[in-house]
Amino acid sequence: MSDASALEVQAASAATGTLGRLQRAWDSDLAYSFRHSPVAVVSAIIAFVCVASAWGAPWIAPHNPFDLASLDLMAGDQPPAFLSGGTWTYPLGTDNQARDVLSAILYGARISILVGVTAIVFALTVGIVVGLVAGYLGGWVDAALMRLADVQLTFPSILVALLIDGIIKTALPRNLADAVQIYVLIFAIGIARWPQFARTVRGSTLVERGRDYVLAAQVIGLSTPRIMVTHVLPNVLGPVLVLATLNLGLAILDEATLSFLGVGLPSTEPSLGTLIRVGNDYILSGEWWVVIFPGFALVMMVLSVNLLGDWLRDALNPRLR
């Protein structure tokens, strides 16, 4: 999300004055605040590099770590190129099966981002629906839904995700569980984060419900679902979208943590967390690069998304202007 806005801003800077629309975007308060925040610009660039290189992994990765035929077992356990014994064929070294660490990171980041983004979109959808329904309908529906959110918020989200993931996988037959693993993971991480979104949307919906335009819509006889979706929803989206950006980094970390614990993605389909788990078995023999580089990539990605989220929150908060 923040990447999209960052892109827009970059595009806008290239086409200043040519198109009215881009000009307006460039002049907006948000773009002004972005240009004058070095932290936001730098983290946007890092996030953009992360996303672009992950998306382009099949084209820019020097090797395909999953093509078993291309692996040269003689090249296993090579240190990074800048250490003695390393070669530029494998810039960040190789693991014990001669997989190129850089390529594995690029492919892994792809999966990490995919899972993180889908999980947040899922949590956002559930949260918006629940929050709108609870806030607009009120009464016992509101009480029941919010009580449920309270109960879930008592537990740390990583624990909820872990238990849900474990339960679903146990309940499914073995081969089916393996096939749908990534969906189970997305579901578990998403469902662990819906209550915050639901609470935020409910809060804004309660405010909007009493406004005149909603009353007017009720008076002309629009159906309740229609009022909720076309009238209230656009007005409550802002804060929850900022919250989603702030949660994206956390969701990526959730995925990495679950994969590290061994309940996430298998090593045939490794995310950054899986790479760190697998590499962790080899650090006692001194192969630090197998763990440190994926870890560094993960931290850079999460940090840049978090800083962008912080900036967006501050920039959109009128009280801080």
Place this chain on the structure above:
Amino acid sequence: MLAFIAARVLQAIPVLLIVGLISFALFAYVGDPVLIMLGQDYTAAQRVALEHKLGLDQPFLVQYAQYLWAILHGDFGISYRLARPVGALFVERLPATLELAFTASVFALVVGLPLGVYTGIWRDSWLSRVAMTVSLIGVSLPTFLIGILLILIFAVKLEWLPSFGRGDVVHIGFWTTGFLTLSGLKALVLPAITLGLFQMTLIMRLVRSEMLEVLRTDYIKFARARGISERGIHFGHALKNTLVPVITIVGLQLGAIIAFSLVTETVFQWPGMGLLLVQSINVGDIPVMSAYLMLIAVVFVTINLIVDLLYFAVDPRLRMTRMAAAR
């Protein structure tokens, strides 16, 4: 006060019943114990007989009540993986987790609180800047990476501390403690830092910002005007008023400590509850999972209750409003 406690305890009961229902549903519907116990060849009559014997032909609510009754008597079922009573497994593993969580919390408080006070009072000194930068790194690194980095530096490169396990433990009744042996203490250092680092940075930043806020208020100026020593102002007047949010956060973070002890225990192969849960989830050991769920619900509800009560003890201003709200 009593009415407030009673109201809070009553609120906790539905939470526990819902979690109990989920953990019972797990037990009842995931996997089929009858099939496992009967083996390959059985007649329909044998199946019915066994179901009757196990009470599985009873109505759902009766079974649920029986399940809760068994749990209240410490009977959590038998682990599929280890073929031992889950209750006994928990009793065996609990000391390791509690000692780790306790040490991590003490580390977080003992380091975080003074650092927060220091960076709050002398915000521009170089030590404050270093502390703030380090804390930013501490907040950004995921727990498992911190653990791996510490192992790499202190266990693999420097070889000062062990990279896994609990060292030698001393048995005191059912409790096993690593506090009394040198190897036990050494084994505790890295996991406790890993687990406590995030809390430490959180406490530090919180105390710092609260101190900055409080030091600007009028009553601190009055205290200065009355000629009270700087030391007395900082610790007697300012610090006291930063403690309410600190208690909340520390209390609520106890939950996070328990959740992330899963990760820390996995990194360091620490023989506690978290490692047991992760291993059980990996093989689908339902009795352990559902018992853990139940136990963790009790722990979290208790923590929330205690945090609420501590508010009471620390901030007299809250007493009247809270009590009014409870009624």
